[in-house]
Amino acid sequence: MFIPEITSGTMLYHQIISMVKLLKPKTILEIGSANGLGSTTAFTKGVYELYSLGNNCFPQMVCLEIFEDRYKELRKNTEPYRWITPIQASSIKVGEGYSDVDIDSFIRAHPDMTISKLYADMVHDWRKKELCYILENNIRQDGIGQAKEQLGDIDMVFIDGSPFTGEAELEKVYGAGCIILDDIIDIKNYKNYKRLSSDTRYHLRGIDEHERNGWAIFSKE
Numbered sequence: 001m002f003i004p005e006i007t008s009g010t011m012l013y014h015q016i017i018s019m020v021k022l023l024k025p026k027t028i029l030e031i032g033s034a035n036g037l038g039s040t041t042a043f044t045k046g047v048y049e050l051y052s053l054g055n056n057c058f059p060q061m062v063c064l065e066i067f068e069d070r071y072k073e074l075r076k077n078t079e080p081y082r083w084i085t086p087i088q089a090s091s092i093k094v095g096e097g098y099s100d101v102d103i104d105s106f107i108r109a110h111p112d113m114t115i116s117k118l119y120a121d122m123v124h125d126w127r128k129k130e131l132c133y134i135l136e137n138n139i140r141q142d143g144i145g146q147a148k149e150q151l152g153d154i155d156m157v158f159i160d161g162s163p164f165t166g167e168a169e170l171e172k173v174y175g176a177g178c179i180i181l182d183d184i185i186d187i188k189n190y191k192n193y194k195r196l197s198s199d200t201r202y203h204l205r206g207i208d209e210h211e212r213n214g215w216a217i218f219s220k221e
Contacts, residue, residue: 002070004038005212006160006182012215013042015206016158016180019217020046023178025155026059029147031091031169032161033063035073039158039182044081058083062147064091064161066130066139085150089143090134091161091169098164098187100124106187114213115163115187127164144172156180163188170195178205178219185214 006013020028020043033040040063047059063078063086065071071088078084098106103123107116115123134141148154157173159166160182170192173179179202184193193216196202202218 002035004034006038011208011211015217016042017046017049019178019205021050023156023219024050024055025178027151027153027155028059028061029151029154029157029173030063031159033065033074035070036063036077039160040078060151062087062150064089064143064147066090087143087146089140089146091143092165093141094131094134096168103127113186130162144169159189159192167191180217182215183213184216185209
């Protein structure tokens with residue numbers, strides 16, 4: 001069974017709960033839900049704590065996960081929550097994420113990051129295996145587009161999918177009321193963190209650069 005990194009023992013878990021209670025989102029998109037026992041549980045806990053305070057309007061939430069084994073567990077673990085829709089799909093289309101050239105450029109520009117200290121061939125192999133899995137298993141693509149069809153405007157989004165798709169994912173959800181980034185000191189969301197930090201429309205609500213590979217939460221003013 002997949003063991004999630006975001007648990008009740010992490011600060012990000014509790015920050016997600018706090019942001020749900022504060023912002024009362026009507027729509028939530030989680031990118032990279034794994035088996036639903038990590039950040040997904042933080043979202044559900046925030047929603048039910050709101051319910052206990054008298055908020056009877058449940059949000060609509062879409063959880064995206066690529067891998068079949070994790071998706072099966074995700075469906076089982078979210079089955080009690082009628083307001084959650086798990087979807088097995090790649091968040092973006094093949095070709096929209098980082099290329100090998102993009103990966104090499106990032107590693108050269110950020111030699112101190114953990115990913116930059118790994119063998120480049122290993123990192124490229126991760127990307128190749130992800131793409132092969134999507135194509136060989138005929139996994140649906142453009143999951144964010146499918147989520148938008150169901151949710152409409154996205155109030156809250158959590159970006160924690162593939163290391164090589166984060167920048168394209170942010171582009172597709174830019175304008176969401178609250179954007180939560182995991183792995184901001186890594187290839188996944190480093191550029192996204194910098195982009196949101198420079199956008200005066202977004203306010204930094206919380207950050208920890210030292211918990212695992214860092215995380216940050218932004219919301220619109």
